[in-house]
Amino acid sequence: MKVSDFDYELPKELIAKFPVEPRDSSRLMVLHRNTGEIEHRVFRDIVEYLKPGDVLVINDTKVIPARLFGKLETGGKVELLLVRQPGLGIWEVMAKPARKLKEGKRIYFDEELEAIVKGYGGEGRRIVEFILKSNKDFMEKLEEIGHIPLPPYIEREEKPEDREKYQTVFARKEGAVAAPTAGLHFTEELLQKLKDKGIIIKNITLHVGPGTFKPVKVENVEEHQMDYETYHVPEDTAAEINRAKEEGRRVIAVGTTVTRTLESAAEKDGKVKPGEGSTNLFIYPGYRFKVIDALITNFHLPRSTLLMLVSAFAGRERILNAYREAVKKGYRFYSYGDAMFIL
Numbered sequence: 001m002k003v004s005d006f007d008y009e010l011p012k013e014l015i016a017k018f019p020v021e022p023r024d025s026s027r028l029m030v031l032h033r034n035t036g037e038i039e040h041r042v043f044r045d046i047v048e049y050l051k052p053g054d055v056l057v058i059n060d061t062k063v064i065p066a067r068l069f070g071k072l073e074t075g076g077k078v079e080l081l082l083v084r085q086p087g088l089g090i091w092e093v094m095a096k097p098a099r100k101l102k103e104g105k106r107i108y109f110d111e112e113l114e115a116i117v118k119g120y121g122g123e124g125r126r127i128v129e130f131i132l133k134s135n136k137d138f139m140e141k142l143e144e145i146g147h148i149p150l151p152p153y154i155e156r157e158e159k160p161e162d163r164e165k166y167q168t169v170f171a172r173k174e175g176a177v178a179a180p181t182a183g184l185h186f187t188e189e190l191l192q193k194l195k196d197k198g199i200i201i202k203n204i205t206l207h208v209g210p211g212t213f214k215p216v217k218v219e220n221v222e223e224h225q226m227d228y229e230t231y232h233v234p235e236d237t238a239a240e241i242n243r244a245k246e247e248g249r250r251v252i253a254v255g256t257t258v259t260r261t262l263e264s265a266a267e268k269d270g271k272v273k274p275g276e277g278s279t280n281l282f283i284y285p286g287y288r289f290k291v292i293d294a295l296i297t298n299f300h301l302p303r304s305t306l307l308m309l310v311s312a313f314a315g316r317e318r319i320l321n322a323y324r325e326a327v328k329k330g331y332r333f334y335s336y337g338d339a340m341f342i343l
Contacts, residue, residue: 006303026185046194054249058168061173069109076100084207092126094210113145180206186254202241231261233275260309283309299332310342
């Protein structure tokens with residue numbers, strides 16, 4: 001299977017730079033994967049497609065202001081993106097320009113915060129130790145000086161409203177450096193409507209890392225390696241999903257992060273195990289899904305692992321046909337763009 005099999009033409013003007021307001025007024029393409037039938041709706045119409053007893057699984061991760069700008073002793077500018085925290089005060093970061101950050105180099109952010117380069121990670125990454133010269137908590141300091149890490153394809157600087165807009169209304173647990181974007185379309189009112197209809201809403205947590213934007217650099221799809229991401233499946237979520245599967249009720253994933261979490265946490269018989277875990281599961285056509293029955297997702301980059309995942313779920317030809325239709329109809333693409341419901 002070649003990466004070029006997952007390419008498509010996208011006019012640049014269809015890449016959404018800002019979200020719509022209100023959130024649930026984004027467009028919704030409904031794709032029936034058994035027939036290939038496509039419907040064009042508005043996201044709040046999702047209520048019509050869900051049935052009492054359906055289990056809707058959301059990712060409650062919260063995006064942290066993980067982008068930091070600092071200076072070296074020489075005055076040279078440095079940009080860091082926090083990736084993961086292997087220890088107390090220690091972070092693995094993506095650094096620009098990485099070549100200047102040799103071991104022992106100090107980076108200064110303001111009078112309260114500095115960092116020392118402690119070692120090297122792969123692909124231009126560095127391990128740094130942050131030193132906070134005040135009694136503030138590091139996350140508190142990050143809220144003060146950090147920037148929301150908008151995806152590079154948005155091609156604009158962060159605006160104050162991105163702190164709220166690039167966050168789901170159910171974001172609770174800090175740790176992501178990218179939003180689980182399928183969840184951005186939900187409002188509190190829409191969630192309440194779903195509950196009132198008898199839809200059961202359960203959460204998992206997967207802290208989305210920068211690997212979600214990692215380009216596939218190999219020619220053969222099967223050779224690509226996904227980055228590891230940590231997840232947590234609460235006991236009540238696993239129990240409800242397992243009950244639903246036994247009773248023939250649908251499990252609907254809000255996004256690719258939920259899909260990867262549930263499929264990673266499932267045993268061979270499809271039973272979902274609760275607890276903490278780490279996954280680098282790569283889903284591409286040929287994968288046999290054990291848990292999810294339907295998927296709410298955004299429109300993904302050409303040649304990306306996310307496009308491969310939705311192709312595995314609905315079929316490559318069906319997805320590429322749907323994407324061609326979305327381009328023709330002027331749908332908005334990527335993180336701040338419109339949504340697709342695959343059922």
